[in-house]
Amino acid sequence: MAKITYVEHNGHATTVDVPDGWSLMQAAVTNAIPGIVGECGGSRACATCHCYIDEARLGDLPAPEEGELAMLDMAAAEVRPASRLSCQIKASPALDGLVVHLPETQG
Amino acid sequence: MLHFDPYSPAVDADPFPYYKRLRDEAPCFWSEEAQMWILSRYADIVGAGQDWKTYSSAAGNMMTELPNRAGSTLGTTDPPRHDRLRALVQYAFLKRNLEGLAGPIRDIARGAADELRGETTFDFKDFSAKFTVRVLMAALGLPSGAEAIVDEDTVREKAVLMVQSDPRTRAKGPEHLAAFDWMREYAAKVIAMRRAAPRDDLISNFAMAEIDGDKLDDREVLLTTTTLVMAGVESLGGFMMMFAYNLATFPEAREAVVLNPDLLADAIEESLRFNTSAQRFKRRLMRDVTLHGQTLREGDFVCLAYGSGNRDERQFPDPDRYDVARKPRGHLGFGGGVHACLGTSIARLATKIAFEAFHEVVPRYSRVADQLAWMPSSTFRSPLVLELAVH
Numbered sequence: 471m472a473k474i475t476y477v478e479h480n481g482h483a484t485t486v487d488v489p490d491g492w493s494l495m496q497a498a499v500t501n502a503i504p505g506i507v508g509e510c511g512g513s514r515a516c517a518t519c520h521c522y523i524d525e526a527r528l529g530d531l532p533a534p535e536e537g538e539l540a541m542l543d544m545a546a547a548e549v550r551p552a553s554r555l556s557c558q559i560k561a562s563p564a565l566d567g568l569v570v571h572l573p574e575t576q577g
Numbered sequence: 578m579l580h581f582d583p584y585s586p587a588v589d590a591d592p593f594p595y596y597k598r599l600r601d602e603a604p605c606f607w608s609e610e611a612q613m614w615i616l617s618r619y620a621d622i623v624g625a626g627q628d629w630k631t632y633s634s635a636a637g638n639m640m641t642e643l644p645n646r647a648g649s650t651l652g653t654t655d656p657p658r659h660d661r662l663r664a665l666v667q668y669a670f671l672k673r674n675l676e677g678l679a680g681p682i683r684d685i686a687r688g689a690a691d692e693l694r695g696e697t698t699f700d701f702k703d704f705s706a707k708f709t710v711r712v713l714m715a716a717l718g719l720p721s722g723a724e725a726i727v728d729e730d731t732v733r734e735k736a737v738l739m740v741q742s743d744p745r746t747r748a749k750g751p752e753h754l755a756a757f758d759w760m761r762e763y764a765a766k767v768i769a770m771r772r773a774a775p776r777d778d779l780i781s782n783f784a785m786a787e788i789d790g791d792k793l794d795d796r797e798v799l800l801t802t803t804t805l806v807m808a809g810v811e812s813l814g815g816f817m818m819m820f821a822y823n824l825a826t827f828p829e830a831r832e833a834v835v836l837n838p839d840l841l842a843d844a845i846e847e848s849l850r851f852n853t854s855a856q857r858f859k860r861r862l863m864r865d866v867t868l869h870g871q872t873l874r875e876g877d878f879v880c881l882a883y884g885s886g887n888r889d890e891r892q893f894p895d896p897d898r899y900d901v902a903r904k905p906r907g908h909l910g911f912g913g914g915v916h917a918c919l920g921t922s923i924a925r926l927a928t929k930i931a932f933e934a935f936h937e938v939v940p941r942y943s944r945v946a947d948q949l950a951w952m953p954s955s956t957f958r959s960p961l962v963l964e965l966a967v968h
Contacts, residue, residue, distance in 0.1 A: 489624060491624070491627050491628050492623070492624065492627050493627060493914075496623060496627060496907070496913065496914075499906045499907035500619075500620075500623065500892070500906075500907045502906055502907075508907070509672075509921065509922075510917055510921050510922075511911045511912060511913050511914070511917025511918065511921060512626075512627075512913055512914050512915070512917050513663070513667075513914070513915055513916070513917040513918075513919070514915075515667055515670065515671060515917075515919070515921070515922075516671070516672060516922075537660065537664060544671075544673065560627070
């Protein structure tokens with residue numbers, strides 16, 4: 471279990487308990503958090519779960535694979551160094567307390 | 578005593594009362610008839626879908642699997658092999674790469690809808706079958722027109738038979754296996770044609786594809802093509818039947834989307850939740866798991882009852898209500914996780930265009946029959962015939 475805080479573009483923050491192994495995208499849509507769409511269902515086939523990871527915690531995450539980086543190119547909002555697809559990030563105790571910022575649009 | 582038999586015609590016709598009992602009384606249930614565990618609650622199904630290392634697809638994903646298919650298709654492999662196959666196929670299915678298909682799909686939809694003009698009653702399958710096969714031929718690059726090697730109806734008929742199972746033997750019957758063999762031979766011919774003279778279509782690209790010098794082997798090309806034709810024809814056609822069934826059953830919903838076709842997208846999402854055609858898929862455990870007080874053993878098969886998770890009141894309030902304004906986020910109509918449906922974008926696009934064209938010709942309709950004949954399948958659910966009366 472990890473407590474993850476999602477901060478929408480308008481500043482509204484929601485913290486949810488995410489079971490180990492669940493992706494951050496899945497937890498967001500299951501908890502009806504606006505700002506993450508997850509159109510493809512988590513198969514890395516769209517970029518509508520784009521998020522920005524708190525930069526200080528980037529090192530706690532496994533690096534993105536090539537397929538994730540290629541798909542991030544399709545993101546509707548600005549892609550930054552801390553951009554990730556939330557469907558590719560699995561919750562674990564190491565991520566407890568992580569803050570995830572959501573972009574203005576998912577397209 | 579609780580029973581759940583995914584081969585029972587009663588489950589084909591209406592699985593939802595069974596699902597509710599499973600969710601409430603036995604959320605992790607051993608089905609003697611299916612010889613597998615049934616997971617029926619939303620959170621458990623999502624959790625399993627997120628954990629492909631434990632819930633493996635490599636021993637097959639259809640509840641009643643076709644022989645020698647597991648291990649060579651997207652749905653029946655685990656990462657990293659799955660990811661390699663998916664990378665080769667996925668490109669053509671990305672939303673932005675489908676934009677060019679919207680025009681041709683609209684032409685196909687209008688052509689199929691035009692044939693309904695003047696009818697007072699008709700089987701919706703006549704529309705959905707024509708539309709689906711033609712769209713798939715355009716999307717995958719199956720030979721059509723002067724180049725066609727078989728007629729459209731045969732492709733559809735075989736695709737539909739492949740996903741069925743025999744309710745008495747709880748296995749694939751000879752007619753289902755023959756349809757699978759037919760489809761494999763058909764796919765082999767198409768692959769040979771495209772390899773001899775490649776074109777800019779999915780099967781040509783897929784048959785010739787290479788990533789870092791790594792090519793798909795012949796078996797992967799053949800069985801993945803076979804599965805794409807099956808999934809494309811049967812799943813899209815089956816889902817359209819279910820969507821038409823819902824709109825014919827709930828007049829307020831139909832009136833709303835006819836009046837404002839922009840609402841079709843929301844109505845499609847709600848149909849994916851409410852009674853999607855992909856009801857149940859299968860996984861195999863790679864380790865022992867304890868769930869709801871039960872110990873599931875390594876090697877056991879597990880059914881992920883997506884159709885039940887979609888009606889779980891723990892996730893979706895008032896789940897048995899078809900509500901086009903619901904916007905059901907996180908529904909399981911396309912499965913989820915690494916194996917989430919490859920065709921999500923084309924399915925949404927094609928269904929929306931099809932119903933826009935259909936409603937231009939037939940805006941007011943209702944079901945003729947109260948009781949329908951349902952397809953015998955342990956995996957998918959849709960009516961075999963959907964008679965509609967035009968008002």
